[in-house]
Amino acid sequence: MIISIIGGTDGLGKWFAKYLSSKGYSVIVSGRDKEKGEAVEKELGVIYTQDNIEATKKGDIVILAVPINITEWMIKELAPHVRENCVLMDITSIKEIPTKAMLKYAKKDTFIMPTHPMFGPSTPSLRRQVVILTPPTKEHENNPWFIKIKNFFEEEGARVIIIPPEKHDKIMGVVQGLTHYSYIVLGSTLRELNIDIKESRKYASPIYELMINIIARIIGQNPYLYADIQMHNPQINDIHQTFINECEKIKEIVENNDREAFAKLMKESSKHFGNETIKGMNYSDKAVGAITREVDKLKKSIGKEAGLKHAYSNKVHFGIVKDVVDDFIILDKQGKDLKLSIANTNLMTKEELKQWKEANLKKYYNDISFLFKDNIDIDIILELLKSKYNIEIIDVYKGAPIQEGYKSITFRIYSFKKQDLENLRSSLIRTVENIGGIKRYNTDILN
Amino acid sequence: MIISIIGGTDGLGKWFAKYLSSKGYSVIVSGRDKEKGEAVEKELGVIYTQDNIEATKKGDIVILAVPINITEWMIKELAPHVRENCVLMDITSIKEIPTKAMLKYAKKDTFIMPTHPMFGPSTPSLRRQVVILTPPTKEHENNPWFIKIKNFFEEEGARVIIIPPEKHDKIMGVVQGLTHYSYIVLGSTLRELNIDIKESRKYASPIYELMINIIARIIGQNPYLYADIQMHNPQINDIHQTFINECEKIKEIVENNDREAFAKLMKESSKHFGNETIKGMNYSDKAVGAITREVDKLKKSIGKEAGLKHAYSNKVHFGIVKDVVDDFIILDKQGKDLKLSIANTNLMTKEELKQWKEANLKKYYNDISFLFKDNIDIDIILELLKSKYNIEIIDVYKGAPIQEGYKSITFRIYSFKKQDLENLRSSLIRTVENIGGIKRYNTDILN
CATH class of the missing domain: 1.10.3660 (6-phosphogluconate dehydrogenase C-terminal fold)
Known part of the structure; x- marks a missing residue:
């Protein structure tokens, strides 16, 4: 299925191009500015054409994502070029004018889909976002295209509302x-x-x-x-x-x-306002408290590690929190002070930072083998060690040259800092030797 | 030091009565409504009198917390009764009129302290709250009373701003x-x-x-x-x-x-707006995201335990999250479904819930003794066990009847549910036996 987005090089049109292409659809975008279009083509891995009519002819679904003031005019120009039994959809924030225009100018076999996605291009996904559909008749609502598109939005987590365009x-x-x-x-x-x-x-x-x-x-x-x-x-x-x-x-x-x-x-x-008064008061408390709570958390993490994700670039900074002053946080990033604006960054949870590190940082590791008595439940040992180390088991071995009644367990211990590995290794040996493990190649204790 | 709060039976006056009394000050409140006053007396453990003049005469600091429209009139009536070298303070949201009135009606030896606390009575503490002081002259700013009160606010975490009343x-x-x-x-x-x-x-x-x-x-x-x-x-x-x-x-x-x-x-x-535009956009994202983020966290915790604190009553509900539907969360509280409004409750962090349980729930416990080799570092063992159990060591013992080369360690394991103790005990025994401990009174392994 090919989705053509007229005006897909910018704003919400570009947002849909990115989103739909990430979901595996073939996306064509058109737009006046060739330089911008080619940049979008590269950035998103979609196809760009400067020619709106060409894009319209190729799409199974043609999405109009152009400014409100030229929407009516664009519908008039492009509607005749939509392929047989395909879809013409608009995503402007008004619905009466474009719906009437699509009814007037679209061919009989074109399915029209007036849509108002109630979010801006900074939204990360469709989850919990409101999408309003304004099919002009009941017949439109029962069309398989309508059901297909509605289901798509709902499966992506959006809240779909269906109302007449005037309402x-x-x-x-x-x-x-x-x-x-x-x-x-x-x-x-x-x-x-x-x-x-x-x-x-x-x-x-x-x-x-x-x-x-x-x-x-x-x-x-x-x-x-x-x-x-x-x-x-x-x-x-x-x-x-x-x-x-x-x-x-x-x-x-x-x-x-x-x-x-x-x-x-x-x-x-x-x-x-009725019940909405008390509900609103409480929700506003949450909104008001959002920033205070974040600052509190940052202050509590002074001396500890914290990760901060930049609001727009998504760049992650992490380090030891040194201080929180007014709207800024001072982070010790490998010995260098880094001043970050609290407004522009979001504090990550420990879990988020951990996942980010796993996905983005080079991990160094060291393997260490221990002997354990054969009847030891190694899952219990691993669970306890995981609370203290980034660790996994890479080998369990029984038989010669291991003495009977024992098994050899090889742990792999990870660190994001190469220089920490030596200390982690010593610490692990010390810990494991205190819970019944015997370091291999050092087996004189057994004899 | 006695602090008298005129109009201390309601609103921000009552808030200060509660706050100051919790900090150890003797507080007297006055107010027209005797029934309400007596209820406040009981609730806060302060002294109530219906007589404003009596309250004024007794206070080292007299705080006027009456509606703006009667503040000027009250200053005129009460200022002559303030004790020698004591303080008359108002906390209304306008400052030009009350400052002038205090200058006009207060005795020469009375120190006047026009103050505007920029928060409402739902604020939990002075931390990060703005308090504006409008001393009419430089002389006022250097008065020891001024410095004392200013320091109090700052030590409590408030941000104090000093400006002229007109500004x-x-x-x-x-x-x-x-x-x-x-x-x-x-x-x-x-x-x-x-x-x-x-x-x-x-x-x-x-x-x-x-x-x-x-x-x-x-x-x-x-x-x-x-x-x-x-x-x-x-x-x-x-x-x-x-x-x-x-x-x-x-x-x-x-x-x-x-x-x-x-x-x-x-x-x-x-x-x-200048730089404030981008700053405001980012901060508004945080405010807008506060509710979405909370709902996301709740959804992620379906099937797990969560604690929710009621926004006003501070009552805590905890249980297994069953579902999140629109503005509600369904909690399985000991087998019974509990429907809570997300607007009215705040999700607690794991740490907050843990601390609340420690402070508020009855804890049950069980003691179990193990033998460990004498050279084992018991701190390492305890650190690992704490990642899995609510546990502490209550006894370490060496000597008869313990065999040489061994020591006895007695753990105390806690649970907030009595019926879970038996399982926790079995689990602990299994764990400790896998990390080199030997259950006591079961010592045939040694012989």
């Missing part, structure tokens, strides 16, 4: 439109008031800090995507106006020093 | 005023638009969910406190108006479909 746009007007709008307004207000953001963090309550972080998250992204989400939603005007009305209402209450009206308004909102 | 109110107008205002407006807008909050979560992006949780956190609290923070800040009108202007500006840009103007505005905000 989608109404809800999204709030979930995306209002959310983005209010944080963009906040960012703009802070600029107008000329607030020094870094300085203001010093006085920050946890909620202010969280708000600043969310504003930053939004204003730091592609502004055209956010513009289009606002501008192509037919509901957005109404939502903006309602928001402004509430602003005015509350401003006036404050000007009038009307405590009772203020309290009434807050209580009514809380009542409207 | 405090200006910054707080943004950090608290604007933050609260925008989330209260959002809550009110969602109510006006009649959005079903629970239903809307289904379509939620991580940022919408976080926003909903923060709105809930704010609208779920005491509205009069929030009203007073808005109404007593001289800067707030200006801030509201700037916010509304930005709302109008962006609404118009969207109406005009002016993508370039929208992008320019977002970019300007991002430029104003």
Whole structure:
């Protein structure tokens, strides 16, 4: 099966190209920028073409991953070129306009699949991500293509929601439109008031800090995507106006020093939220506590080894934690101090660091043979030794030249540092000799 | 030293009463509601009086923890009763008005300490919390009382900031005023638009969910406190108006479909944020990921033991994780299914659960003696056994009737479940016999 992604050299289109190709699908991406396209071809091992029509003709599934403002136009241009009985899918964040356009321009035998993946290209996988499908009719929902694609998302761990395109746009007007709008307004207000953001963090309550972080998250992204989400939603005007009305209402209450009206308004909102109020309070505690808890863990690990994974590059740094100061952690990495920003890195669990080392570092080893009495359960010995060493058994041997009643066990002991092997070897010999083992080639004790 | 807390039967006043009394200070609380006061007296082991003046007269430090709107009036009433060379402190979230009032009404020998603890009563300790002090003059800053109180906060791990009261109110107008205002407006807008909050979560992006949780956190609290923070800040009108202007500006840009103007505005905000943009994006990832990560950990622990601590009651539940469904975790607690909300509980680390069990559960134990060769290093043996058992050594013995060349070691093995002891005992015997130990009173092997 070939999946063609129009606009697959960037953003969420590129994300799908990577994801689908890692799942074994043949992926073709198209995009205007040839240099970028060829880089993506190399990076992901997919096929790139500059020609959207060529990509469209080759795909069993054609995914449109182009900006909202040109989606309708692209559907008109490409729909006639989709192969017989194949799929035309779009992944824009609005659904009414593209669904209508696909209905209008797609051939009769083309199956249309209007889709809104509710996540951005920084998401690691589909797990727990929401994917909204807006089939225009019941017939669409029963089409084998629909079922196949829906099942794919669900098998990958996504939460699939099926609603009509109009309902989608109404809800999204709030979930995306209002959310983005209010944080963009906040960012703009802070600029107008000329607030020094870094300085203001010093006085920050946890909620202010969280708000600043969310504003930053939004204003730091592609502004055209956010513009289009606002501008192509037919509901957005109404939502903006309602928001402004509430602003005015509350401003006036404050000007009038009307405590009772203020309290009434807050209580009514809380009542409207219902059970979601207490649930939200608790979940916000978890969000607020996320950073504090990480800093606490880092402080507790001073003097011990810790691994930190960079948020975007995924590069791993590990070493002995020397200190935690403000937003930074000082790591002793093989004798050199390394200063890492807590914002940009994530603390790995011991298990994660161990797995990462196993997969990425060169391991050195040493083999040592011991004699044990023949009736000893070697699994018990190994279990105990594993709590202290990175170790396995590579050989068990009985018979000549081993004396009767004994067996020879050869352990392989590993280290990520060559210079530690000698000490580990001595330590292992000492430990094993204390639990009944006798080092071989040193067997005078037996005679 | 006696610390009197006026309004110490509720909210942050009660929080300080509990905290200071746990640190060994004698605490007196006063408050209008006698029933509540007597309950607090019992709960915290402090002294309650209904009479504010009596409480004021007895304290070395008198802390005013009353609502903002009556703080000025209370200062006027109580300041004359503060004992000679003692301290009058307020802990309201505005500082210009109370500082001026204390300067006006306090006696010459009274040391005034305007303070703004920037946290709520759900905070577990002072660690990493911001406390703002607004001494009106340099002279105040050098007063021994000032240094003493400042040192107390810092020793408890708080981050102390010293600024003039006017600057405090200006910054707080943004950090608290604007933050609260925008989330209260959002809550009110969602109510006006009649959005079903629970239903809307289904379509939620991580940022919408976080926003909903923060709105809930704010609208779920005491509205009069929030009203007073808005109404007593001289800067707030200006801030509201700037916010509304930005709302109008962006609404118009969207109406005009002016993508370039929208992008320019977002970019300007991002430029104003500077380095804080990327920092905020990364920190928001941590906040957004906090819940996902917890759910992932819970899912990974299906079939294993987990401990969950209730967010407010601190009650601990532990058992085998059976399943994780939506916002709930199903725990097998001694054969009975227990359904816990993930929102209301926090997953404990293995170490935390272990420590909690040590502190809270009855431990059962069994003693078993073994003979080891005299030259065995028993510390090595114990270290290995501790990786597998909850165990300690309670006796080491040499001499008659123990045969020469041997020593007797008595282990004590623990379990939180009495019915498991027998199996643990058999397992320990099997293990120790495989690492060179010989069970005593069973010593025919030696002869």
